Amino acid sequence: MLVITGATGQLGSRIVDRLLDRLPADAMGVSVRDVDKAAALAARGVRVRAGDFTDPATLEYAFEGADTVLIVSAAIRGPGALVANRAAIDAAHAAGAKRILYTSHQAAAHDSLFAPQPTHAATEEYLAERGVPFTALRNGFYASTLGFSIDAALETGHLVAPADGPVSWTAHADLAEAAAVALTEEGLLDGVTAPLTAAEALDLEAVAALLSDITGRTVDRVVVSDDQWRASAIARGMPAAAADFTLGMYRAAREGEFAVTDPTLETVIGHRPTPVRSVLEAIVDERVGGV
Secondary structure, three states: OOEEOOOOOHHHHHHHHHHHHOOOOOHEEEEEOOOHHHHHHHHOEEEEOOOOOEEHHHHHHHHHOOOOOEOOOOOOOOHHHHHHHHHHHHHHHHOOOEEEEEEEOOOOOOOOOOOOHHHHHHHHHHHHHOOOOEEEEEOOOEEHHHHHHHHHHHHHHHHEEOOOOEEEEEEEEEEEEEHHHHHHOOOOOOOOOOOOOOOOOOOOHHHHHHHHHHOOOOOEEEEEHHHHHHHHHHEEEEEEEHHHHHHHHHHHOOOOOOOOOHHHHHHHHHOOOOHHHHHHHHHHHHHHHOO
């Protein structure tokens, strides 16, 4: 049996959908924190069990009978993320999984300026040490993250943020498709993968230009200092810890950590990855209706 964690999240739900195009439902199980949110999957014949990385005892039941486990990285900030990821890896190993996959990040590195990346790097190392065949999917930076940056820009015409750098913004749908391929075609993506990214990397100035073209109104890119941005974000209601977390993303971007592009994703999914413009059009359509 193939077991997928985080199956009701943005990435996990899409992975399950792609897998159901390839496998019978009874060959799959999902581990989720809230089984009620997975009711539609249960109705389709997928095995649904409760599992929580922060409560490792629940994972023994959730992973029971698994030949392959896909661990979607824990959505936790701080040191608890690595603890949770390790608990999931240990549970998959204890369940007898013959292969473990993990959703990592293209910029995974111990010296990254963005907090999740050292966690990904340490998780990859821990996974490799288990002695089980594994895949660390080095996913590109989720393009949907742009939604948090452009909301105010759509209202004011100003995309205000600290200095940044190019990012290979990558669509969830493409990464889900690649994960489904990796899960069902053993040997295609083994070990730590090449960066699974879109074909281009854009900074926020380029994003602002795209927004101007999409909306038909000028959107200016306005660069502010880190301190100015942090103070403004907190004044708007963002918790200080969240502001510091996000600042790490901008600092890493301007150091070029997310500027990498690679053809591997296109090769794996068999078509050109979704361009940033398409993602932005969808975001604009959702926010303001029509593009």
